[in-house]
Amino acid sequence: MGATKRMSAVVSGRVQGVGFRFFAVREAQKRELTGWVRNKREDQVKVVAEGPPEDLEGLLEVLKAGPPLAWVAGVQVEWGEATGEWQGFGARASSW
Numbered sequence: 001m002g003a004t005k006r007m008s009a010v011v012s013g014r015v016q017g018v019g020f021r022f023f024a025v026r027e028a029q030k031r032e033l034t035g036w037v038r039n040k041r042e043d044q045v046k047v048v049a050e051g052p053p054e055d056l057e058g059l060l061e062v063l064k065a066g067p068p069l070a071w072v073a074g075v076q077v078e079w080g081e082a083t084g085e086w087q088g089f090g091a092r093a094s095s096w
Contacts (some may be wrong), residue, residue, distance in 0.1 A: 013073035
């Protein structure tokens with residue numbers, strides 16, 4: 001496997017109660033990324049993913065659009081080095 005990176009994204013808008021976490025899990029797993037997604041606070045979802053940069057960019061693009069019932073107002077993204085700490089990609093409990 002080539003170089004991997006870490007992407008941390010906070011997606012804001014109508015992103016809770018619209019299947020956004022399930023959508024993010026499906027899209028990340030489709031790209032074979034590792035990491036997690038969870039509700040951060042009202043109107044925010046956090047996604048942390050690791051993998052090849054081109055796959056992370058692909059995930060970022062679909063996160064900006066969201067699933068059909070979502071409305072994405074913005075995405076704040078930070079990039080870093082991968083740690084390799086996760087085996088797969090899944091949803092986590094909300095962090096309030």
